[in-house]
Amino acid sequence: MGTPEGIPQYCAQPPQSQPVLRPDLGPQRARAIQIVRSKWVNGTMLRYCFFDDGGEGPGKNQLDEVHQAFQDWKDVGIGLEFREVHDAGDAEIRISFRDDGSWSYVGTDVLTISSREPTMNFGWDLTSPHGKATARHEIGHSLGFAHEHQNPFAGIVWDEEKVYSELGGPPNNWPRAVTFHNVLRKLSVSEVTGSSWDPESIMEYGFPGGLIKEPVKFRSGIPSPLKLSEVDRELVLTWYPPLKAEIPELAPFASAPLDLASGGQADFEIKPPETRKYTLGTFGQTDVVLVLFEDIGGELRYLAGEDDSGEDRNGRLEVKLQKGRRYVVRTRLYSAWGSGDASIMCW
Incomplete structure (x- = not known):
């Protein structure tokens, strides 16, 4: 930033946070x-x-x-x-x-x-x-x-x-x-x-x-x-590619595959058939960030999130969802580090 003729004023970026990863991680x-x-x-x-x-x-x-x-x-x-x-x-x-x-x-x-x-x-x-x-x-x-x-x-x-x-x-x-x-x-x-x-x-x-x-x-x-x-x-x-106008629905107890490359993202909407506590989770040997939004007046507001990166477990969210409301869950894949398919489910 500035001109090459003289020393300009530069952006002084604060230090970034660094994740603490297990030493045995591939x-x-x-x-x-x-x-x-x-x-x-x-x-x-x-x-x-x-x-x-x-x-x-x-x-x-x-x-x-x-x-x-x-x-x-x-x-x-x-x-x-x-x-x-x-x-x-x-x-x-x-x-x-x-x-x-x-x-x-x-x-x-x-x-x-x-x-x-x-x-x-x-x-x-x-x-x-x-x-x-x-x-x-x-x-x-x-x-x-x-x-x-x-x-x-x-x-x-x-x-x-x-x-x-x-x-x-x-x-x-x-x-x-x-x-x-x-x-x-x-x-x-x-x-x-x-x-x-x-x-x-x-x-x-x-x-x-x-x-x-x-x-x-x-x-x-x-x-x-x-x-x-x-x-x-x-x-x-x-x-951050353009969003699709329509996204698939994630119905309770129905598993949806996550066929993603590293950095890829899958989005699903949830329309609860009843008001109760639900669990959202991924399956398979993957690292993901899982984020749930609630549609409030046409604007998606953050409700809950989970990041299982670097851990040998799957992401889980337990939230109370209301019948008659619309929710959107977005799943970003860090990596698939094991064999087998990955999927997401709401139950």
Whole structure:
């Protein structure tokens, strides 16, 4: 982000949470969990609010730019929904405008942050080209995407001491630990999808010349991406494809197969024939995240969730469902780590 002629202001991403996985977990199973863990279940309504820090606030132009940045991601055709709310307790994404740089927690990590704290911050004007790119970059983090220049497939060899020196001065004034975390640290291959680097991604920083030794073509710098790239659009649609207009019904005591690849998702609607406590669960040797929503006035609201990744058990939800109401259960597969078929049932 910024221009390659000088050191711009950069996003200072907070550390991501890391799942504690059993040491005996197979590498493919562990990799699938690492890749999927920060992504939302497709079809989730992500509510965002502007955090009240007191004072006059950021001004309408700044708020409008955030609204438009959410819309730009939505216009790709993704299955996620975004809606502004005015109560921080109802919002997964809470946006502040503090003089604290620009940053965002990544994906579902926002759920671990107190509702009294922001999960995203904008520390400079969003109406400039650099600011517009910042808004789209931080929302990319909230969708579960990391910094592209830290992609292990980029093959970047840094002049590390020069990077520390440049980012340690104005306008970023970063300590070495922040520079390492946001620039020099390479992501593990187990954390990234695909096998290539996209220097045009909105998740890429723009860098001036003299910081990169290899690849040779980038010794003069990396131009600052100012909009979503074609690869950004393709990748976000792999995780959040358009939702189907109709989904199959999951009737009580009827098993439905889960014929999914890693990262795939299956959706079912439930229309309870009676009001009582029901159990929803998966069967088979799989790692899944299981999320149940209730249809309230045409909007799906989160009701319950379960994540069995890395454990040798199946996901189970026990919930009271009401006759005459509609529910939707969404199942995202981390991996199928054993033999046999996987399925889901409500009983």
